[in-house]
Amino acid sequence: MTPSERLARFLVGFAAIFTVVFLMTPLVVTVAVSFGSSTVFTLPPPEWSLRWYDKLAQTRGLLPALAVSLEVAAVSTAAALVLGTLCAVALVRGRFPGRDTIATFLVSPLMLPGLVIGIAMLQGFKAMGLRDVHGSLLVAHVVITLPYVVRTVAGALSLFDFALIDAARTLGCSYPAALMRVLVPSLAPAFLTSGMFAFLASMDNYPISIFFTDAWTKTLPIQMLQYVEEQPDPTIAAISAGLVLLAILALVLGDRLVGLRKLADF
Amino acid sequence: MRAWRDPVALLAVPAVLYLAIVYAFPLILLLLKSFTGPAGLTLQPYVGFLSDPFNWRVIGNTLRVALWTTLVCFVIGYPAAFALARAGLMLQIVMLVSIILPLSIGVVVKAFAWQIVLRRDGVVSELLVGLGLWDEPQRLLFTETGLVLGAANIFLPFMILPIYSVVKLIDPRLSEAGATLGAAPLYRFSHVVLPLTLPGIVSGVAFVFSMSVSMFVIPSLLIGDRFQTLATLTGRSFLLMRNEQLGSTTAVILLALAASIVVFSTWLARRLGGDT
Numbered sequence: 001m002t003p004s005e006r007l008a009r010f011l012v013g014f015a016a017i018f019t020v021v022f023l024m025t026p027l028v029v030t031v032a033v034s035f036g037s038s039t040v041f042t043l044p045p046p047e048w049s050l051r052w053y054d055k056l057a058q059t060r061g062l063l064p065a066l067a068v069s070l071e072v073a074a075v076s077t078a079a080a081l082v083l084g085t086l087c088a089v090a091l092v093r094g095r096f097p098g099r100d101t102i103a104t105f106l107v108s109p110l111m112l113p114g115l116v117i118g119i120a121m122l123q124g125f126k127a128m129g130l131r132d133v134h135g136s137l138l139v140a141h142v143v144i145t146l147p148y149v150v151r152t153v154a155g156a157l158s159l160f161d162f163a164l165i166d167a168a169r170t171l172g173c174s175y176p177a178a179l180m181r182v183l184v185p186s187l188a189p190a191f192l193t194s195g196m197f198a199f200l201a202s203m204d205n206y207p208i209s210i211f212f213t214d215a216w217t218k219t220l221p222i223q224m225l226q227y228v229e230e231q232p233d234p235t236i237a238a239i240s241a242g243l244v245l246l247a248i249l250a251l252v253l254g255d256r257l258v259g260l261r262k263l264a265d266f
Numbered sequence: 267m268r269a270w271r272d273p274v275a276l277l278a279v280p281a282v283l284y285l286a287i288v289y290a291f292p293l294i295l296l297l298l299k300s301f302t303g304p305a306g307l308t309l310q311p312y313v314g315f316l317s318d319p320f321n322w323r324v325i326g327n328t329l330r331v332a333l334w335t336t337l338v339c340f341v342i343g344y345p346a347a348f349a350l351a352r353a354g355l356m357l358q359i360v361m362l363v364s365i366i367l368p369l370s371i372g373v374v375v376k377a378f379a380w381q382i383v384l385r386r387d388g389v390v391s392e393l394l395v396g397l398g399l400w401d402e403p404q405r406l407l408f409t410e411t412g413l414v415l416g417a418a419n420i421f422l423p424f425m426i427l428p429i430y431s432v433v434k435l436i437d438p439r440l441s442e443a444g445a446t447l448g449a450a451p452l453y454r455f456s457h458v459v460l461p462l463t464l465p466g467i468v469s470g471v472a473f474v475f476s477m478s479v480s481m482f483v484i485p486s487l488l489i490g491d492r493f494q495t496l497a498t499l500t501g502r503s504f505l506l507m508r509n510e511q512l513g514s515t516t517a518v519i520l521l522a523l524a525a526s527i528v529v530f531s532t533w534l535a536r537r538l539g540g541d542t
Contacts, residue, residue: 124292
């Protein structure tokens, strides 16, 4: 090995380890704090305890907020999967002008400041006469989830060989049956990846949700930020640890079903 | 216009119509409102906003923090992307998990974690004292350095992944060919590897910069109200001050900033011949 090769190898190793430690630090710290007995985030904690997990049950507003977040994420992801897949088919298979522009338009909510979109929607919905907070929240969240589905499903469709559908029909499948038995299974990884990221993006969203909340409708991030501002104690760390666990489960599932490397495709 | 008769195009109608009503129309309304005064079209809100030196400080804060965050992300993320592409199988899996896992966790959780990390008795302070770089523990929370560090941590995956997606396509034999022809390592890097990774750099930088410009939760938790950026000022003027005029003005400036980053980076990526 030449000295420069050895240096290159050392740098790669150093960069890798530094990145892993840097990225994992906040997660490890949160989980560690959540199992400590100290009220003031001392690390390492003087004693290990589960008191913050006990306190979770008494934290008011937590479960309703979780329920709202899960419901909104599930409904908006399902809606995005339907709307987004139809649109992706049109973008990949259609022969009409302006497809690039339409694709950019559909993905653009990902690239613009969420806060600005939220403010615009707040005023726009008011102008259109939509006053129901819960309904507005659902309608708004489809805008968050739709870009993920369009982007990923269009990408997968452009790699799909449509001759396979003709082959299935030659072999006696009806057109809908051919779609269901050939196209849908080969798009399954794309549905899963985009569905997962869309769901998580909706669960996580703060800047748009903040404009569609009232005393009864609060999503989890909004309720959590309120706790952080009002009474910052490790109960929040316990909630966070729960969410970390949820993310790990999603990741294991994603790895089993489509592979880790596919999830990193950007 | 026979092309329009393609029936497949109709499948795009529901999604496009939905976004047009729920997303594009409100944005256009916001734009129009911000240019409308009591006496019709006006630039008055913008002239008023820009003639206040405080607001220039806000714009300065926004751009400075975004630039530093992007720089830190790039300095860590560029070598990390190479490490990810060249690492052995085990290390690669560990790296992938540590990149994707934080991506699947909410920004409120991560910003809260950084509140703990940046305390006077936090991990960063103890590390720097332990390394002998600091004489005594210091609080990084509620400082600009702390904000940049936290934001860079949260946005880092968005720098690594686009660069990784081009690095993994580079044929290592290209660099070896350069070596055979007598090029020094540094020359090989700057003339072979760097140009090939430019499209990835452009998209990573554009991602991180535009997210840093418009971040709202991270500065609220890591630096507080005394430090205002365009995004926090926009949020505050709607949520706390109920000053919709000011909020609309800053929102449109923020929108213009974000849109120009997207347009410029797309143009640049296309010029560089990348298709990312």
